[in-house]
Amino acid sequence: MANNYYEGTGVLMLDRVTPVIKALFGAFALDENYPGDGLAYIARIAETNDPQWSDVLDELEALAKQLGIPVPDEDEPTLAPLLERMAADFGTDQDEELENLIEHHRFEDSADLEALLLIATCLNDGHNLVAIQFEGCWHCSKPRLFELGGDGCYLSRDLTVSRSSTQALQLGEPLRKAILAADAEEASALIALEAASLLAGIRDEPFRMTVRHRVAERLAQTPASTSR
Structure with a gap:
């Protein structure tokens, strides 16, 4: 046992x-x-x-x-x-x-x-x-x-951040399948869900929305400009 x-x-x-x-x-x-x-x-x-x-x-x-x-x-x-x-x-x-x-x-x-x-x-x-x-x-x-x-x-x-090793396994397999299928919509949805989960940990809603918009702006930047 x-x-x-x-x-x-x-x-x-x-x-x-x-x-x-x-x-x-x-x-x-x-x-x-x-x-x-x-x-x-x-x-x-x-x-x-x-x-x-x-x-x-x-x-x-x-x-x-x-x-x-x-x-x-x-x-x-x-x-x-x-x-x-x-x-x-x-x-x-x-x-x-x-x-x-x-x-x-x-x-x-x-x-x-x-x-x-x-x-x-x-x-x-x-x-x-x-x-x-x-x-x-x-x-x-x-x-x-x-x-x-x-x-x-x-x-x-002000903030809650919580992660487990199980979450990595649960994300990895569907993300790999989306990549192999060249399914950009599914891959982006999975990654967006992860980002949304992290953002949800910010208790101040107005500030959370500001951060969300700023994250979207940063992701839209070219790789050369993200280091600034």
């Missing part, structure tokens, strides 16, 4: 590690001293630590009590009402992205870094977290075909 695993390491880009950061990312083997210079180590290691939303709930409840924020009285505590109260205390309860997260996120099973980043920026107790960089890999205890790979992401409130 084969076992599948996912693990990875990364850094928080911030001014300092605070109680909020410890509550949100403590289960990620947080190390505030490494590598230093505004970076703090985080990790998700197979069979060692698998950060769950239940871990985040427990830590935020403890922090809320320390800060004198009333914890919702529930037989089975949930994260959404607690986040609402903490956001109100931090003056960010009107943040539209946070409101949408609280309304629609299930907060079950493994904790995801993108949601944690948003929560952290709305509960800023001086940490000033600006981004998360993370690289991971999945592997199998047996060298089975296509059960090994990697991914990486750069997450911030």
